[in-house]
Amino acid sequence: MTGKPRRAAATGTRGQGEGAAASGKPRRVVVTSPRTAAAPRPRHPLTREIDEQTRLGEVYMGSLVRTQFRLALFVCSLLACVVGGLPLLFLLAPELRAAELLGLPLPWVVLAGLIYPALVGGAWLYVRQAERNERDFADLVERR
Amino acid sequence: MGSAGENGAPVNQIVAVVLVMLATVLIGAFGIRVSRTTSDFYVASRTVSPLWNASAIGGEYLSAASFLGVAGLILTFGADMLWLPVGWTGGYLVLLVLVSAPLRRSGAYTLPDFAEARLESMAVRRLSSVLVVLIGWLYLMPQFQSAGLVFRTITGAPPWTGSLLVAAVVATNVLSGGMRSITFVQAFQYWLKLTALAVPLVFMLMAWWSDGRPGLAPGDEWVLPLHGQEHPVYETYSLILATFLGTMGLPHVLVRFYTNPDGRAARRTTLVVLTLLGAFYLMPAVYGYLGHVYGMPQSDTVVIALPGRLVGGPVGEFLTALVTAGAFAAFLSTSSGLTVSVAGVIAQDILRGGVRAFRVATVLAVLVPFALAGVARSLPVATVVGLAFAVAASSFCPLLVLGIWWRRLTTAGAMAGLLAGGGLACTAVVITIIGGPHSGWEGSLLAEPAAWTVPVSFTVMVVVSLLTPSRVPRGVARTMVRLHTPETLNVDRGDWRPRFM
Structure with missing residues (x-):
């Protein structure tokens, strides 16, 4: 830029x-x-630093991997909280097991219905952010 | 209890089964004209579009366990089994964020390819091959078993006839067409399975509505979560772990990622897969629920029997034929995909390679699970498939996750982790299938091993890697570039290529 x-x-x-x-x-x-x-200005483009595995190239690669890994870890933690939390919730609050929503048992509404759009939504947001990270990296590396 | 006794229905069902098999073989034959070279034979030259690709992944993935097994287990054990389809869908989210793009960029076609590319070791490659074959067989066996079960329900013929029929069609199809025809077949199978479950469901819900919407008896414990098993909390968590982490380690799923043009397309395909699977898995729970309300017998054939029970007359017969067709689509699609992967690995890593070795390997890949299906104890199909997920989660999941994100993974660490996790999980599986049923804690630990084998596998892989720092693969930096940089960048990605025999 x-x-x-x-x-x-x-x-x-x-x-x-x-x-x-x-x-x-x-x-x-x-x-x-x-x-x-x-x-x-760098004497040669950053892609060459990466190709020749210089210190600088490694730093750039490390930052890309770390950014993507942090994003992945964030999504996985969120998923673990939801998925791991639900059985815990049912265990600690037994009245929720028998609760009803719109005349249907609440655990069924969540596990057989609502959780699927939530998974798709999470995946969509992840794809958007991961592609943005890659574009940012490409801009950084190809900057003249 | 099924429709075997009713007049006329078996004929319809047999016609439906024959139609599905014919369609499968014909579409396969249509694909042959397109596949010419060895590379075509295996991966369809990567010319498959994202929606086709996603449909094909869906078609390949939705096995008898999803089509029949989930509803059967929900009917038998109640709300805790709702986690099974959730995990089988959510596994793709984990796969998406941790594996999909880097795996595609690795250029690996199979899991052993990935192991070789990342760890630069033939030993790890061979061990991965053995695990792929074991997981594939463990997955194929219950497919053949439930094909036999459904075939017996329709015709009264002994179970092995149904297994043999499916095994023969799969072998023919794989032998004649390779991956390209399989891609067309699989995509077709997804939409067939979706229709075959959705149309009867609409009619059944109409029948249920006009029956005055019967509900559950008050105080029915079946509907409550954490109920029905001996150690429900442990088993629920173990099931979640196995399904969410096991998906990425299934050999027939990973092959499909190679048919994406690049890493970005691999991600987008995974997103579409997640959507397609989510749509499909909304239905088995309703089948299970209706089955319980109407007091159906607890077995894997509830999906087949339910439409005839709720919707009588010729419409009911037609719907029964439709679900039967869907079930056979499920047997054929998953078995074909697994057979291609298992045969590919056997041909490449055990036999000498080449198209002829692939043919021998195909026969082997089908024959062994067919024989096992006749011998092994008959467990619910979704239970055995769940065990295959547990083995995948405790062997390939750590290999992929650590291999993609952790530079310090060593050859020795990967070997030790695969041996420990895969070995323990396989032992638990063998004991459960041959020796079971066991009871008490030991029974739960063996029947749902993921909760302890996955942590063991990760720990062993990390600890041994840290203890053997000298055995970090030499080209790890180049491999990381290859795995993580977007394809638009012009960088050196190394010259490793998967071996097409």
Whole structure:
């Protein structure tokens, strides 16, 4: 996202330096550009860092795997709470076992009905977020 | 009690069975023209679209256990068995978030392929092959058994005739068409099974409504969860663990992921599968419920017998024929998928490879479970399939999850974990099937082993891996790139390819 402005800033500082040299007067020249404006461009694209398994490449790969794993772990924990919690709920609150919803036994309404759309909904949200993570990673790596 | 005694109904049912078998063979034959090379033969050249692919996964996955077994177990044991279809659906959510995209990106076609690609070890590959064959046979055996049971209900013929019929059609189909024809057959089977359960259900609910909507007797304990078994809390949790984690380790499911073009498509396919399965599994519970209300005998054939009991006359006969067709679709589809996977592994890892070895392997893959079906103690189909899930959950689930997400998994760790988890679960299964029924705690621990074998397997895999840090595979960094980077990026993913014989 910030690739282009940075390059412009870098050429800008170089231009100033050349102008100073041409006028012949020894002037103070800022050799290092401000860190925020002109971070040095990587010599080769990040995909090569990944291919050559450099430290940087490994850091990027590690971050992708960690992001995706955190997302997976979040979904699994949520699932474990719902699925693991229901029998516990029935165990600790026995009156729920016989409760009714719309004339049907509550455990049946949940286990034979409502839980299925919930699973599909969870899967849909996961797919959306996982694809977003991958797009972000691709943007990061292919940034020029 | 079924429709065997009623006049006319058996003829309809036999016609339905013959039609399903003919359709299966014909659609299979239609697919042959498309499959030419070895790669086509196995994985349909990856030209299968997502909805077809998802229907095919659904068709392959919904076995006799789902079509007949779930309703039978719900009728027998009540509300606790509702967890079975929930787990069989939810397993795909776990598979989606932990396995689907990386597995597709690994390029592995079978579980042994994945083991080899990730751990770079032939020993782990061979052990995985043995486990795939064992799980496949354990899954095939009850399919053949219940085919025999249903066939006996229709015709009164001895059970082995039905088993033989299904085994023969499956073997013919797999031998002639390979995966491509199987993909068409499977997709067709999903929609057939859905229709075969849904249409009779509509008629039955209408009949139930006009009967004045009979309900359960007040105070009927059957409807309550945590009831009916000896150790209901342990067994419920063990069942949940086995089904949610076992799905990813089923050999015939994983093969399907290879037919997706990329990891993103694999995820989307899984989402569609989850939707299709959710729609299907809404129905068996209603069958079980109606079966209890109308006092049907507790067995796997309740799905077949119920429409005739509720809806009489020619409509009832037609509906009975339709469910019977659905049941045979279930036998054929799951058995075909399993046979392809088991035969593929036998041909590749035990025989020399090549299309001819695949043919020999197909015969072996069908013959052994057919023989076992005649010998083994007859348990409810969904119970035996549940045991296959438990073995998968305690062997391949840790291998896949740790293999995909944990760099420090070592060859030694994977071997030890597979041996410990898979070995213990298989032992429990053999004791349950041959020696059972056992009672008390020991019976519950053996009948639902997942709650202890899964943690054992994970622990052994992690601990042994940490103790043998020198045996981390050399190419693990490259493999991680391969498993996790989206295909749009141009990176080096290594040159490992699955061996197509």
